[in-house]
Amino acid sequence: MNRLKLMCEDRLCKSIDVETVTTTYVLANQHDCEHLKNACLEFISSSTEVTDAVVESQGFKHVLASWSLLEKRRGNKVAQK
Numbered sequence: 001m002n003r004l005k006l007m008c009e010d011r012l013c014k015s016i017d018v019e020t021v022t023t024t025y026v027l028a029n030q031h032d033c034e035h036l037k038n039a040c041l042e043f044i045s046s047s048t049e050v051t052d053a054v055v056e057s058q059g060f061k062h063v064l065a066s067w068s069l070l071e072k073r074r075g076n077k078v079a080q081k
Contacts, residue, residue, distance in 0.1 A: 005033070013039040018050065022059040 009028075013036055016024060021040050028036035044054050054060055 006035070009033050009036045012036055016040060016043045018053045019057050019059050021054055022057065022063045026063055 012024060012028075016039060021043050025037060025040035025044075027033075028040060044051055
């Protein structure tokens with residue numbers, strides 16, 4: 001199973017792009033895929049232009065909005081206690 005995970009990571013590392021890198025990073029983090037996480041971070045930091053494009057991408061905006069929603073829900077639950 002570990003070999004299959006590594007093969008999938010390798011394949012995903014080769015298909016990282018501006019629109020998918022943020023979501024790919026979140027999922028790699030969630031599933032402990034260190035190689036893929038590192039590849040995402042390397043891609044994002046490869047140039048200022050890439051970093052800027054990632055920040056402007058729909059994928060980044062979606063993840064950011066999701067985090068904001070989670071933080072609000074967490075804040076509401078804490079306030080209710």
